[in-house]
Amino acid sequence: xxxxxAPPPVRPRPRLARFMFERxxxxxxxxxxxxxxxxxxxxxxxxFDDPRRKTPSAELMMRIAAWTAGEVGPxxxxxxxxNGPGSHPTAPGPRAGT
Numbered sequence: 001x002x003x004x005x006a007p008p009p010v011r012p013r014p015r016l017a018r019f020m021f022e023r024x025x026x027x028x029x030x031x032x033x034x035x036x037x038x039x040x041x042x043x044x045x046x047x048f049d050d051p052r053r054k055t056p057s058a059e060l061m062m063r064i065a066a067w068t069a070g071e072v073g074p075x076x077x078x079x080x081x082x083n084g085p086g087s088h089p090t091a092p093g094p095r096a097g098t
Contacts, residue, residue: 011047015076019068020045034063048079 020030027041034041044060046053056064061074075083 011049012080013047014045015072016064016068017045019072033067034060036060044077 016030019025020027027038030041031038040054043052043054044056055077058074061077065073
């Protein structure tokens with residue numbers, strides 16, 4: 001019997017994705033708290049190599065920093081190639097929301 005195929009490697013995402021995942025915060029709750037659409041939440045938490053990913057505006061980054069009590073800041077929305085290795089923990093993205 002052949003060994004099962006290994007899962008794909010984890011793709012680095014903005015720290016907000018991990019923040020939401022660890023707290024079981026879904027896109028609708030984050031969207032309401034941040035004053036943005038659920039789709040925008042999904043777009044700003046996509047993997048860094050996803051062409052659909054968006055970088056939040058400076059104003060939204062400040063709202064995110066306030067909402068996360070400083071756990072997620074502006075630098076966390078830029079890939080490790082910009083911020084240096086080890087600057088972004090990898091994590092599954094937020095769950096599609098209810």
